[in-house]
Amino acid sequence: MPSRTSSETLRVAVLADSDTRWKWGALTARRITTTGTALTGFLLRGRATPTARQLAEVGVTADALREVTGAEFLRAVRDEGYDVVVLALVGGAVQALLHGLAALRLPRRPVLVTGYVGVVYEKLADGLLLRHGADVVLANSRHDADRFRAVYEGVGADASAVTEAALPFLGGAPYRRDAGHDDREVGRDTVVFAAQPSVPETRAERMYLLCRLTEHARRHPHREVLLKLRSKPGEHTTHLEELPYQKLADRLPGGLPPNVRLVYGNMGEVLDRTDLLITVSSTAALEALHRRIPTAVLTDFGVREALGNHHFLGSGLLTSWDALDGGHLPRPDERWLDRQGVAADGAYESAFDAARERVAELLDRPELPPVDPYYTAATAPGYLPGILARHHLAPDGTPLPVAAPATEPAGVRRLVRDAVRGAARGAYRHGVQRVAPVIRRMGAL
Incomplete structure (x- = not known):
């Protein structure tokens, strides 16, 4: 040919x-x-x-x-x-x-x-x-x-x-700390926690993160604190999410402080208003670092392969909630950034x-x-x-x-098929998020 x-x-x-x-x-x-x-x-x-x-x-x-x-x-x-x-x-x-x-x-x-x-x-x-x-x-x-x-x-x-x-998907305007040199709102101070569907995994660990996030918000009432979520309950993304933060937030004693919000949307648009990104090991950290947005990778549950935060060894970004509450701002290691393909120096176009x-x-x-x-x-x-x-x-x-069916159904048959598929998918997700966790808890008794 x-x-x-x-x-x-x-x-x-x-x-x-x-x-x-x-x-x-x-x-x-x-x-x-x-x-x-x-x-x-x-x-x-x-x-x-x-x-x-x-x-x-x-x-x-x-x-x-x-x-x-x-x-x-x-x-x-x-x-x-x-x-x-x-x-x-x-x-x-x-x-x-x-x-x-x-x-x-x-x-x-x-x-x-x-x-x-x-x-x-x-x-x-x-x-x-x-x-x-x-x-x-x-x-x-x-x-x-x-x-x-x-x-x-x-x-x-x-x-x-x-x-x-x-x-x-790296890109976006570079971050500048000095509000006088860009279009940032003067006095803006926005912290974003990038949640992950399966890291950490247990209810206790995810509740811990939610509690520390809300505690941080109460310690810094001038800050806008955003919990960036990947999907809504019932939806799935790359990994299964059995314990959505939305549902955990409903059970939070005292509820969420007024300066905490749950947000969805394109990560790039959220980063446009971010002054500090916090995560356990989300790829969002690399998106933020590409734009020079201050970034923190949490060590509260240790530095472990199961969490993925071991990937950030040598980055200078590993820290804890206690340090962040005290005002610590991690500084990335430039050699690590270069090895990780974070082309904050403008070389991204040739990548x-x-x-x-x-x-x-x-x-x-x-x-x-x-x-x-x-x-x-x-x-x-x-x-x-x-x-x-x-x-x-x-x-x-x-x-x-x-x-391999010979032909695709059309008309009413296709509408019925698609409806059945949608119902089946919804039932599967309900089983993953509601039924499966209950069965596992019962098995642990």
């Missing part, structure tokens, strides 16, 4: 399984391709499929957007013809789709791109090997690129796909040059090699079949019959 010409519109597909991964995937697609791109978005049907409200909050659009199963996505790639496919998914889903795309045996397959939506603090080897086989595995920093290559080389796998880039060049070089090739994941029936016979089965694929990567 001949390579595409530079005058043709580039057809790019992004498959995402949550609101945050949709944001990462769509913005990544824009940054690693040149002008003249037609972007089609696909949302993988599952527990974290974003709602219309979540998509609107993310604020990233596409020329077309639809919800699909894995098998439907494979058919779309086969029938609609894309030049680039961005897999913005969990590792297992990436691996399954790589095998599914390989099984299509297309005359000319698309360039396959994947990566991570934020800080990589757990399951490094597992997640990376599940992503092996893509043409481009994006690393969000030099630190990550070095780690990724070490993992692949450590198992004897090809590491040439690892490409250093950055988080695609995607290598990725764009690699994608362009792959597109210019007359033919791409077959998709070649590290995990195969020979290297992981006790692991890979289960991953493929969870995504309704046979051991050879072809869709199982139950996953």
